[in-house]
Amino acid sequence: MEEFLSSYKNILQKAIDIIWDNIKWTVRRQRNYYVVKRGRKKVKRYYHVERLIPRIPKSREFKRSLRNELLRNWSYASHYVDSALKTAYSMINSWMRNYIKGRRKRRKPNIKRRFVRVKETLYTYRDNKIRITIRPRELYLEFDLSRAWFRRRIRGHDLGELILKDDELIITFRRPLEERNTTEYIGWDLNKCSLDGFSPKYGWIRVDLRELYHIHRVHEVKRKRAQSKTSKKPSFKTIVSKHGKREKNRAKDFIHKLTTQLSRAFPKALHGFENLEKQGMYNRSRKHNRDVAKQNWKTIVQFMSYKSRVKLVNPKNTSSTCPMCGGRLLKLRKGQVTSCPKCGLTLDRQLCGAINVYLKMCGFPPSPSIFYRSVSRPLARLMKRRRSALMRGGSGVTVNGGETDDMLPMNPEGVEVEVSQGGYPLTFADVR
Ligand SMILES: [Zn+2]
Numbered sequence: 001m002e003e004f005l006s007s008y009k010n011i012l013q014k015a016i017d018i019i020w021d022n023i024k025w026t027v028r029r030q031r032n033y034y035v036v037k038r039g040r041k042k043v044k045r046y047y048h049v050e051r052l053i054p055r056i057p058k059s060r061e062f063k064r065s066l067r068n069e070l071l072r073n074w075s076y077a078s079h080y081v082d083s084a085l086k087t088a089y090s091m092i093n094s095w096m097r098n099y100i101k102g103r104r105k106r107r108k109p110n111i112k113r114r115f116v117r118v119k120e121t122l123y124t125y126r127d128n129k130i131r132i133t134i135r136p137r138e139l140y141l142e143f144d145l146s147r148a149w150f151r152r153r154i155r156g157h158d159l160g161e162l163i164l165k166d167d168e169l170i171i172t173f174r175r176p177l178e179e180r181n182t183t184e185y186i187g188w189d190l191n192k193c194s195l196d197g198f199s200p201k202y203g204w205i206r207v208d209l210r211e212l213y214h215i216h217r218v219h220e221v222k223r224k225r226a227q228s229k230t231s232k233k234p235s236f237k238t239i240v241s242k243h244g245k246r247e248k249n250r251a252k253d254f255i256h257k258l259t260t261q262l263s264r265a266f267p268k269a270l271h272g273f274e275n276l277e278k279q280g281m282y283n284r285s286r287k288h289n290r291d292v293a294k295q296n297w298k299t300i301v302q303f304m305s306y307k308s309r310v311k312l313v314n315p316k317n318t319s320s321t322c323p324m325c326g327g328r329l330l331k332l333r334k335g336q337v338t339s340c341p342k343c344g345l346t347l348d349r350q351l352c353g354a355i356n357v358y359l360k361m362c363g364f365p366p367s368p369s370i371f372y373r374s375v376s377r378p379l380a381r382l383m384k385r386r387r388s389a390l391m392r393g394g395s396g397v398t399v400n401g402g403e404t405d406d407m408l409p410m411n412p413e414g415v416e417v418e419v420s421q422g423g424y425p426l427t428f429a430d431v432r
Contacts, residue, residue, distance in 0.1 A: 001141075004134055005114040005166060008080060011070045013111050015088035018066055020108045022057040052106065054096055056089075077133050083117045118162035125159050130171070132162070143169055184269040187358025189318070190297045191350050195258075198354035199269070200378035205354075207262070212254050212296060219247035255299050263307035271308060272361030273301045274315035313360040323347075323355045323375065326366035343368070 030051050033044045063085070070081045091109050098104040123132040128146035133139075141164075145151060160172035186199040193213050197205035223244070262271075276298055304310050320329050327342035331349070339346045347355070355375055364370045 002166075004076060005116060005164070007074070007076065008084060008116045009111055009114050011074065011081060012084040012088055015066065015070060015084055016091060016109055016111070018069065019057060019088060019092055022062065024055045024057075025052040026055060027051070028053050054099070056092055056096065076135050076139075077122060079119060079122050079133075080116065083119050083122075087117055114166055116164040118164055120159070120161065123159075123162060130159070130162070130169075132164070184266065185272060185358060185361055186266060186269045187272040187313075187354050187356070187361055189274070189350060189353030189357055190300070191353075194350060195300070196350040196354040198351060198358045198375075200374050202266075203379055203382040204348075204351050207258065209296075212251060215247060215250045215254065219244075251296060252299065255296065255303055259300060259303040259307050262304065267308070269308065270311055270361070271304055272311045272313055272357050273297075273304070274318060274357060275312040276301065276315075311361050313357055318356040318360070319349070319353050321356060321366060323352060323359055323366055324368055324371040 028051050030049050031046055032049055033046045036043050036045055067081060067085060070084065071078060074081055095104055095109050099106065118132055123130055125131075128144065128151075130143040130145065132141040132143075134141055154173050157173040157175050160174050162172070163170040184199055184201055186197045186202070186205070188195060188197045190196075191209075193208070193210045195207040195209055197207070199205070301310065301312075321327075322329050322340035322343060322345055324345045325340060325343040327340045329338040329340050329352070331338055336349055337346060338349045338352050359366065359370070359374070362374070364374065
């Protein structure tokens, strides 16, 4: 085993060496700046630097000759050479990404630990046993999983790539995403302290995000305190980064719990979210409030897509368009409620965002008849049945929590909400 691990480490390093030696460096002039304080003003000072930008050899001929070179004196299965090549490229690419950002120096990556990436072609999994080919028809490595503690958790999963180390084997698993027939659509809108969803079946779904907001607030205060000390003592820098890591971990943990519960609560749903990549383009005014939230939002969408089906919609005007007539909405009462001057629709601002995402993901344009059919009628029916899918979070999220169950889907604060539509005047006033 030791010999095998060492030889793999050697060809991996050799591959990196050869790729490194064949990198073409081009000179690029770049403008950088530093900030100078002048009284109260901060002034940017620009200067030019010349940077060497690497171009990594990727041609098929190069890869083939590199592979042949590595295969010389290689006495194990030849697939390991391919695995080493792939790993070498991914290491060089990751170094390059960081180098371009200025986080790495122009120094060749070196392999420090021994490990082998075992591709799926290099092992079989039968009768609870993993059999890794080291040398075809000669040398195999076998792992018995029949008594493994995690056996029940991996039932029905496929095995992915393995990573072999000196003292352990890391096994990756893939769970096939079962084909669920999606019958429900839920549109989601993120706000500073809540995640608001809408679907005709569940009405207004509110998820409390105050805890997530709180995590960031607490750390913001700590960070500021640490930062003011940093300028005096350089050793405090580690404290600053520690706060950042802890904050990130806590937020991630919260989001993992949140998305798991959401995907369990609505297993058949297709979840609609605003496409964040495009968000900056349209929602300038909203951006301010969303700076911290934006990072969370990205993580929420990312984690949701692991756990259930997600559809991204264009975020253009989702907060400012009237879902009924397509007119421009006015903010009322400190922005909590919006109203349409054209058709008179008055709605909670956050619910309105969720409704707009819902309509967009269904491909519905703003229209009174669609709005009646998919929004106001279902909501009125829900209200009658007093059935709601309100969610409140303590440490995580509870769906249909007992205490909130008797609340109505529209505006928990008891603000008047009027949904009027030609011929069907609906008033949800004093809903408590
Ligand atoms: Zn309108």
